Amino acid sequence: MSEPVREVPAVEVRDLVMKYGSVTAVNGLNLTVEPGTVTAILGPNGAGKTTTIETCEGFRRPQSGSVRVLGLDPIADAHQLRPRVGVMLQSGGAWSGSRAYEMLRHIASLHAHPLDVDLLIERLGMQSYGRTPYRRLSGGQQQRLSLAMAIVGRPELVFLDEPTAGLDPQARRSTWELISELRSSGVTVVLTTHFMDEAEALADVVHIVDEGQVIASGTPQELAASGAQNTVRFTARPGIDVESLMLALPDDVKVDEVSPGSYVIAGHVDPALLATFTAWCATHGVLTESVLVERQTLEDRFLELTGKALR
Ligand SMILES: Nc1ncnc2c1ncn2[C@@H]1O[C@H](COP(=O)(O)OP(=O)(O)OP(=O)(O)O)[C@@H](O)[C@H]1O
Numbered sequence: 001m002s003e004p005v006r007e008v009p010a011v012e013v014r015d016l017v018m019k020y021g022s023v024t025a026v027n028g029l030n031l032t033v034e035p036g037t038v039t040a041i042l043g044p045n046g047a048g049k050t051t052t053i054e055t056c057e058g059f060r061r062p063q064s065g066s067v068r069v070l071g072l073d074p075i076a077d078a079h080q081l082r083p084r085v086g087v088m089l090q091s092g093g094a095w096s097g098s099r100a101y102e103m104l105r106h107i108a109s110l111h112a113h114p115l116d117v118d119l120l121i122e123r124l125g126m127q128s129y130g131r132t133p134y135r136r137l138s139g140g141q142q143q144r145l146s147l148a149m150a151i152v153g154r155p156e157l158v159f160l161d162e163p164t165a166g167l168d169p170q171a172r173r174s175t176w177e178l179i180s181e182l183r184s185s186g187v188t189v190v191l192t193t194h195f196m197d198e199a200e201a202l203a204d205v206v207h208i209v210d211e212g213q214v215i216a217s218g219t220p221q222e223l224a225a226s227g228a229q230n231t232v233r234f235t236a237r238p239g240i241d242v243e244s245l246m247l248a249l250p251d252d253v254k255v256d257e258v259s260p261g262s263y264v265i266a267g268h269v270d271p272a273l274l275a276t277f278t279a280w281c282a283t284h285g286v287l288t289e290s291v292l293v294e295r296q297t298l299e300d301r302f303l304e305l306t307g308k309a310l311r
Pocket of ligand 1: 045
């Protein structure tokens with residue numbers, strides 16, 4: 001019997017090390033991006049996200065380790081990769097005197113099957129500044145143009161470095177929609193972001209990067225669920241028998257009276273646990289005044305793993 005053909009990963013980074021003088025920016029980083037997915041690289045400032053992405057884009061040569069993009073070497077095979085990969089840099093990327101329509105038409109002309117420039121400009125709400133020189137655009141407008149430049153060639157894979165940094169909420173939302181559309185049309189998207197909600201809303205897979213390494217990977221839900229336990233906070237009369245309640249609940253669940261009449265149940269919280277809890281209350285004549293189930297978010301997990309806030 002023949003082996004099933006394994007699809008070439010869109011991006012494969014192995015043991016990447018990158019230094020700037022004595023600063024180690026990337027410290028043995030491993031990352032695989034499956035084709036057709038949206039992958040978010042999430043990390044605090046200085047974690048090594050941009051350096052990693054720039055190495056994948058072929059702007060930096062790996063000092064140690066290896067990088068493959070669509071199965072190719074980003075530097076040696078740059079010529080082959082250029083028409084297949086779109087790149088949105090964190091800043092700039094356009095000539096200061098050029099205008100959005102000009103830039104996009106120029107890039108489109110270099111590709112075999114580009115997107116329709118007028119439609120793209122309209123889709124990104126860029127009509128009002130499509131003929132303004134790049135240097136006179138606001139930061140957010142430049143950002144939109146960079147995104148348009150990354151995708152106008154209809155790439156198989158796009159790298160977006162902080163695609164919504166500095167955008168107003170409406171522009172951010174329409175960028176999200178565009179990224180979802182790219183994914184629906186089969187484009188692989190690799191983005192870096194500081195925004196937890198962005199990773200949660202868009203990404204199939206999130207890699208949390210800290211100090212130059214991937215320290216956790218998974219779907220946003222898996223990452224949130226893999227961390228500290230969830231809690232149920234409730235209030236009731238002070239001094240209820242927490243030992244008895246704990247005996248009724250699964251072994252790994254803890255119950256504390258954190259202040260008189262205020263209780264916390266910590267553990268794996270699921271509907272069965274809540275049912276057992278309320279049944280115990282009924283049997284013991286305990287009337288709860290408020291019950292609040294707190295689920296851990298990706299943000300909680302991130303803080304727990306890195307000890308850092310994102311900004
Ligand atoms: N050109 C450079 N010269 C010297 N050090 C650099 C250079 N670029 C980045 N660094 C350092 O390398 C480390 C990683 O930087 P990098 O920009 O890759 O991180 P990042 O995760 O993208 O950060 P941010 O979220 O702030 O953009 C940081 O300590 C940074 O100061």
